Amino acid sequence: MTKQVPIAEGLFTWPSPAPALLASRCQRCGIASFPAADSCMACSGQDVAIEELPRRGTLWTWTVQQFMPKTPYRSNETAQTFKPYGVGYVELPGGVRVEGRLTESDPQKLRIGMEMDVIFAPFRTEDNGDEVINFFFQPVA
Numbered sequence: 001m002t003k004q005v006p007i008a009e010g011l012f013t014w015p016s017p018a019p020a021l022l023a024s025r026c027q028r029c030g031i032a033s034f035p036a037a038d039s040c041m042a043c044s045g046q047d048v049a050i051e052e053l054p055r056r057g058t059l060w061t062w063t064v065q066q067f068m069p070k071t072p073y074r075s076n077e078t079a080q081t082f083k084p085y086g087v088g089y090v091e092l093p094g095g096v097r098v099e100g101r102l103t104e105s106d107p108q109k110l111r112i113g114m115e116m117d118v119i120f121a122p123f124r125t126e127d128n129g130d131e132v133i134n135f136f137f138q139p140v141a
């Protein structure tokens with residue numbers, strides 16, 4: 001049976017009926033970090049709490065990756081099968097900007113400020129058949 005595994009531990013809740021990205025929020029100054037960290041980037045406070053991030057935000061900036069990234073990028077693609085993909089920062093309510101891959105790669109369909117939902121989907125398949133799950137931002141229909 002195919003097993004689905006998250007691309008990294010602690011990045012999002014998985015498995016979950018309603019997966020969400022996980023951030024750490026500083027209990028001293030209120031700044032949130034994604035991915036979650038043990039201490040605050042802003043004030044180096046050690047008192048941080050893990051929280052689920054909202055699933056909808058707005059596209060802050062974006063670009064299209066036109067060539068296959070070098071290692072540690074790991075996918076099932078080859079230089080021949082690689083297809084350009086969108087990548088961007090999405091600003092989520094609560095003051096966090098999250099960098100992630102976009103489901104849309106057509107520049108005509110991407111606009112700064114458009115609403116984006118986070119989705120969780122297979123990114124690659126390992127040699128043992130495990131599906132590696134990653135998060136993506138998808139334009140709100």
Ligand SMILES: [Zn+2]
Nearest residue numbers: 026029040043
């Ligand atoms: Zn802080």
